Amino acid sequence: MQDLAEGVAHFQQDVFPAKAELFARLATTHRPHTLFISCSDARVVPELITQREPGELFVIRTAGNLVPAHADGARTDGADGVTAGIEYALAVLGIRDIVICGHSACGAMTALAAGQDLTELPAVSRWLRHAAPTGAPHGEVDVLIRNNVALQLANLATHPAVARALAGDAVTLHGWVYDIPTGAVERIDPATGRPAALAA
Numbered sequence: 001m002q003d004l005a006e007g008v009a010h011f012q013q014d015v016f017p018a019k020a021e022l023f024a025r026l027a028t029t030h031r032p033h034t035l036f037i038s039c040s041d042a043r044v045v046p047e048l049i050t051q052r053e054p055g056e057l058f059v060i061r062t063a064g065n066l067v068p069a070h071a072d073g074a075r076t077d078g079a080d081g082v083t084a085g086i087e088y089a090l091a092v093l094g095i096r097d098i099v100i101c102g103h104s105a106c107g108a109m110t111a112l113a114a115g116q117d118l119t120e121l122p123a124v125s126r127w128l129r130h131a132a133p134t135g136a137p138h139g140e141v142d143v144l145i146r147n148n149v150a151l152q153l154a155n156l157a158t159h160p161a162v163a164r165a166l167a168g169d170a171v172t173l174h175g176w177v178y179d180i181p182t183g184a185v186e187r188i189d190p191a192t193g194r195p196a197a198l199a200a
């Protein structure tokens, strides 16, 4: 915790003054252009990977960068934060691009690929069903990481706000996989889960 307090002091003394104009503008303006959905993994930092400033990315982070399909989202507890974030990003913020970003060495995907026993982690087990609707065995983790990005893009498109925006050409969906040891970002073809050829 001491590290965090020292970080805040450094931010206030050195970083904030250098970007004072930006923060003054952001005080009254929230117009991010991109909804960035990534894993909660501490090694995946959306603003660092994309070199974006505060105010540019509207970020949702979940274990395994999972987006429950809308049919699964008809819950009675009202605790559907992912759906709320997607709806707000499109209907209020008017974002134009959505990135779902998987990553190498993902703990959630490793657990699925290895068929790990999750009986001691019942909430994790329930959550990971959004990545394994068939319950089929998964095999190699690197393949699963890419296929999962494609699956979550498909889940994303089931949300009414996303479907409406796609129908009106108002939003573009992107699949990425970030490689932690090299910094590489691979684009994923939403239809196949394979690396996208010559994508811009």
Ligand code: ZN
Pocket: 039, 040, 041, 063, 064, 065, 103, 105, 106, 107, 108, 109
């Ligand atoms: Zn992960």
